[in-house]
Amino acid sequence: MWLAFSIEFYYGLDLGYLGIKPRTWEGLIGIFTAPMIHGSYMHLLSNTFPLLFLGTILYFFYEPIGNIVFYRSYFITNLLVWLLSPRLSYHVGASGLIYGGIFVAGVLPADPRISWESHLAGALVGAVTAFNLSNKRSG
Numbered sequence: 732m733w734l735a736f737s738i739e740f741y742y743g744l745d746l747g748y749l750g751i752k753p754r755t756w757e758g759l760i761g762i763f764t765a766p767m768i769h770g771s772y773m774h775l776l777s778n779t780f781p782l783l784f785l786g787t788i789l790y791f792f793y794e795p796i797g798n799i800v801f802y803r804s805y806f807i808t809n810l811l812v813w814l815l816s817p818r819l820s821y822h823v824g825a826s827g828l829i830y831g832g833i834f835v836a837g838v839l840p841a842d843p844r845i846s847w848e849s850h851l852a853g854a855l856v857g858a859v860t861a862f863n864l865s866n867k868r869s870g
Contacts, residue, residue, distance in 0.1 A: 732766070732767050732769060732775060732778065732779065732782075732825060733775070733779075734767075735767045735768055735769075736769055736772070736775050739768075746768050747768060747770070747821050747823055748821065749761060749764040749765065749767075749768050749823075750764070750765045750768055750821035750822050750823035751765045751809055751812050751813050751816075751821065751822040751823075751849075752813075752819060752820070752821050752822075753812065753813050753814070753815070753816040753817075753818065753819055753822075754813065754814070754819075755819070758813060758821070759813065761809065761813065761821070761822065761823075762806065762809040762810055762813055763806075763809075765809055765812075765822055765823050765824065765827075766805060766809070766824065766825040766827070766828050767825075768823040768824070769823060769824050769825075770823055770824070770844075774823075774824055778824055778825040778826060778829060781829045781832075782825055782828065782829055785829060785832040786801075789801065789832075795867065796864050796867050799860070799864065800831065800857075800860055800864070801828075803831070803856055803860045804827070804828050804831025804832075804853060804856055804857060804860070805827075805828050805831075807852075807856045808827035808828065808830075808831060808849065808852045808853045808856045809827060809849075809852075811848075811852040811855070811856070812827065812846070812848050812849050812852050815848070815852070816846075816848040817848075818848070822846040822848065822849055823846075824846065824849070826845075826846065826849050826850055826853065827846070827849035827850065827852055827853035827856075828853060829853065830849070830850045830851075830852075830853030830854045830857065831853045831854075831856055831857035831860070832857055837850045838850045838851040838854050839851070
């Protein structure tokens with residue numbers, strides 16, 4: 732995330748086109764790249780700290796299932812946004828991945844610049860994943 736933002740800043744680029752643009756061919760790349768792209772420095776910071784905190788907890792306490800949780804939260808969340816978002820604007824940022832940690836605030840529309848669809852999809856994927864993996868031992 733920081734490398735992509737640094738490249739954007741240093742070279743004066745806008746990599747927003749690498750976000751998820753729902754139900755379009757050019758938006759498919761965003762399923763893989765959107766969490767790396769951020770709209771501003773504050774957006775990057777607001778995703779960095781929760782991602783570091785939740786990622787540390789995930790891999791420290793739940794290492795055996797850490798990769799499953801991470802990949803589901805990353806790819807299934809982004810796929811759901813691509814398939815289901817009613818807005819045809821680009822969705823960028825790692826919020827969907829963060830909301831895979833089952834945050835609740837921000838999952839409904841409040842600010843048209845914020846991808847509540849990513850928040851909601853991430854929370855749903857996180858909840859289903861938690862239920863799905865609840866019988867697995869963490870150690």
